[in-house]
Amino acid sequence: METKRLxxxxxxxxxxxAEVVRxxxxxxxxxxxxxxxxxxxxxxxxxxxxxxxxxxxKALAVTHVHEKAGEIFHETxxxxxxxxxxxxxxxxxxxxxxxx
Numbered sequence: 077m078e079t080k081r082l083x084x085x086x087x088x089x090x091x092x093x094a095e096v097v098r099x100x101x102x103x104x105x106x107x108x109x110x111x112x113x114x115x116x117x118x119x120x121x122x123x124x125x126x127x128x129x130x131x132x133x134k135a136l137a138v139t140h141v142h143e144k145a146g147e148i149f150h151e152t153x154x155x156x157x158x159x160x161x162x163x164x165x166x167x168x169x170x171x172x173x174x175x176x
Contacts, residue, residue, distance in 0.1 A: 078146035080112035089114050091165040097147075099155040105139075107149035108156050113164055115150060116171070117143035123174055127166040131156060138164075 082092055094110040101107075108129065115138060118124035124141035129150060140151040156162065 077111070079110060079143075079148040081148070082112055082114045083116050090168050090171075091163060094162055094164050096156045096158050096160040096162060098158050102149065102151060105151055105153045106155045107142075108152055109147050109149055110162070110164060113141075113148050113150070114166055115141045115148065115164060116174075117141045117148050119143060125166050125174070126170050127164070129156065130163040130165065131160050 077097060082089055092112060092114045094112050097109040097111055099106050099108045115125045115127065116122070118141065126140070127138050128135040129138055129152065130136070136152045136154055136156070138150045138152060142149050
C-alpha cells in the first residue's frame, strides 16, 4: 500500500493524524509505515524531514525518513503496533532550513 503523500498537496502542512500500517526492524531501530504522512523522505539530493510520532501521550522521535516502492518509512527507536493512531508532527525548523 502506498503512503499518501500529504506534503505533495500542501508543503506548509506541519502535522497530521495517521494510522500505523506496519513496523519492521531497521538498522538497530524500527521503520514505521503510516497510511499518510507530512514527512518528506530523503531523495533527489534533499534531506529528509525529522519530527515526532505521538501515540497515547508518548512521543517517538523520527530521526530519518526514506521511501521504497511507494511506501514511506519513518525511522524510530521503538516500534508502533499496526492500527495505532498517531499524531505525526514535523520539526518545522528542519523543514524550513531544507527549503532554503
